[in-house]
Amino acid sequence: MNSSDPQRDEVAGVEASEIDALAARVMGPVVTSGDERYDAERAGYQTTRSHRPDIVVGATGPADVRAAVAFASDHGLPVAVQGTGHQLSAVASEGGVLINTSRMTGxxxxxxxxxxxxxxxxxxxxxxxxxxxxxxxxxxxxxxxxxxxxxxxxxxxxxxxxxxxxxxxxxxxxxxxxxxxxxxxxxxxxxxxxxxxxxxxxxxxxxxxxxxxxxxxITTLYGGGLFFPGESAAEVFETYLQWTATVPDEMSSSVALISFPNVPALPEPLRGRHVVHLRIAYAADTLGASERLVAPLRALHPMIDTLREMSYPESVTIYNDPVAPGTFEAGTAMMGELDAIAVRAILDLAGPHVPVPHIVELRHLGGRLAHPPAVGNAVGNRDARFLFNVASRLERADITDVRPAHKKMFEAIAPWSTGGRFLNFMNGESDSEQVRSAYxxxxxxxxxxxxxxxxxxxxxxxxxxxxxxxx
Ligand SMILES: Cc1cc2nc3c(=O)[nH]c(=O)nc-3n(C[C@H](O)[C@H](O)[C@H](O)COP(=O)(O)OP(=O)(O)OC[C@H]3O[C@@H](n4cnc5c(N)ncnc54)[C@H](O)[C@@H]3O)c2cc1C
Missing domain, CATH: 3.30.465.10 (Uridine Diphospho-n-acetylenolpyruvylglucosamine Reductase; domain 3)
Structure with a gap:
């Protein structure tokens, strides 16, 4: 037990002395809900849901993880893991031992x-x-x-x-x-x-x-973003879908309709507006064909164009996803081929006229993703052509409005979905059918x-x- 550890009470039927014994075995903190460090130990990027474990072990290395898992197994407690907390599932919040790996970097x-x-x-x-x-x-x-x-x-x-x-x-x-x-x-x-x-x-x-x-x-790629006014969303999405059918495997891309908040941190043309953001990452051995490849997209007259050759470290700017923790509700579906009617079904439920602000995104799949890897693994749904994601920030909308809006959206796109889901984008609670659909x-x-x-x-x-x- 560290000298900073407070007196503990029994939790989840486990004697305080046994928790103290665990604390003595691990290098990192062992924290229960009465401890002032408890909230910091379970905090992550996603603030909509947080784990409410009985015990958190702030692991410093494999030995701490072993001690925590053995302790949980001995006491019949479930184990949850948290790295940076970008994808907490609601079921994770119920008791047990949470292993926080955020100190294990290298x-x-x-x-x-x-x-x-x-x-x-x-x-x-x-x-x-x-x-x-x-x-x-x-x-x-x-x-x-x-x-x-x-x-x-x-x-x-x-x-x-x-x-x-x-x-x-x-x-x-x-x-x-x-x-x-x-x-x-x-x-x-x-x-x-x-x-x-x-x-x-x-x-x-x-x-x-x-x-x-x-x-x-890879040292260099051609990439960045093209931003279009939301009013041209249908034309941009449709052109994008046609364009994806023509590009080589070295071209990865996505398109999103984003409802931006009206905040000074954003460039003026994006503030408080619905905007289409088309993201490009072209990583071929030679980049000579880049400009020719993106010409059909540029022909749509973007209001902001950041496409250029860049180093791989600069590629972190391509999506500009928010880095600060926040609260959001999100959902995902694997899609087959998409057409103009599918685009309409998505945009009808995501445009400026809807009361709940959303980000809807299509990521282009296929290419190498469609092939089994050299050494097989459990990743499923390799036949999908696109990944559909929807996310809504709960700082800007109420969960009771967001959930039915997302449900409606998934019903509308169902005719084009393969029925599959991508595990990394499955947020919140999942039932067994949803987990099954990832494989x-x-x-x-x-x-x-x-x-x-x-x-x-x-x-x-x-x-x-x-x-x-x-x-
Ligand atoms: C803004 C945003 C952008 C994203 N972009 C992409 C993207 O481009 N591509 C993509 O594939 N995904 C993307 N994701 C999803 C992301 O990859 C997953 O959420 C991923 O699990 C995050 O890991 P984490 O450690 O940050 O999250 P955490 O919430 O800490 O962990 C997520 C899950 O992984 C499990 N886990 C964590 N550490 C371990 C471990 N050491 N051993 C076993 N299980 C563990 C946990 O049990 C938990 O259920 C994005 C998510 C967000 C919020």
Missing amino acids: VRVNAEAGTAWLAAGTRWDQVIHEAAPAGLAPLSGSLPTLGAVSYTLGGGLGLLSRRYGYAADHVRSLDVVTADGQLRHVTEDSDPDLFWALRGGRDNFGVVTGMEIDLMP DPKDYQRLTELKAVYDPANTFRSNHNIPPAVS
Whole structure:
């Protein structure tokens, strides 16, 4: 027990002396709800929901994670994990032990092998910064402050994804603490089943304390954004959809209709307006074709055009996702081919005339994402052509208005949806049908069978849960 730890009471039927014994075994803080550090230990990017665990362990390394998992298993308590808190699910808020990995940061780049080892709580901006001097880049996503390990375990759809596939397709090894409290170094050769399940099954099989990933030989790309007035949304979305059918795999892109707040921090043309934001990341070996490729989009006369050659570290500006924590409600659906009627269905429910401000986004899939990786994993829905996301900031709208508005939107787009979902964008509570939809049916069955082997008591259930198969 640290000298700063207060007197504790029994929690969740666990004697205070046992919690003190856990605190004595771990280097980081062990905090219960009466402790003034409790709120800071469970705080994350997403402020709509927060974990309300019985006990938080602020892990400093694998030994702390082992102690926390073993303690939870011994007492029959569920384990939740939090890195940077970008995707808290509501079920995670109910009791148990929360392992906060935010202190476990660290990156080791192996320039010769073209790989990096990342600790559990490492953010993408750290990896990008460490990899760039070696002429390498990770398969990072739209927001550089995302937790790299959790993002990768959940699939990882990044700026270079149509060229290289999901981030989960480029994991070489994982260090994971499983429900029995063991720390395992997992590779394709050592534990093929667990290696398969963790890459896509994420937090259902253990707490990953570190992973080795491939880096890509990318120093420069052509990218940025084109901004159009919301009034031209239908034309821009339709042209964008036609354009995606013509581009090479090196071109990754998305389009969003965004309702911007009227705040001085934004450039004047965006303040308080509905705006179409088209995002481009073209990463080919030579960038000579860039301008020609984007010409059909530029022909739509954007009011702001930031497309240019940039270094990979500068690519963190392409999406301009908000870095500051906030409260939002979001949903996701995998889509098949889309046409003008689909665009109309989306825009009818998202435009300036609707009372609830939304961000609606289509990310172009296909390319390498559509192919199975060299070493198979559990990431599903590879046949989808687009990913649809909707998010609404709850600072600007009431949850009781947002939820029915999102529901209506998903009903409207249902004819074009594959029925699948992308795990990384599944926010809030999920039922078993929703979790199932993140995987291909045979893979889901295999995941439940492996869950019965590696976590038969479902200790890792404070998540989008895959239950153990019943034999
Ligand atoms: C603004 C924004 C932009 C985003 N952009 C992208 C994008 O471009 N591409 C994309 O693929 N995703 C994107 N995401 C989704 C993001 O990748 C996921 O939310 C990811 O899980 C975030 O990880 P985190 O550590 O930041 O979040 P956390 O909320 O801390 O963790 C999310 C989940 O991962 C699990 N987890 C965390 N750490 C571990 C661990 N060490 N071992 C096992 N499980 C763990 C937790 O149980 C939790 O359920 C975005 C999210 C936001 C909010």
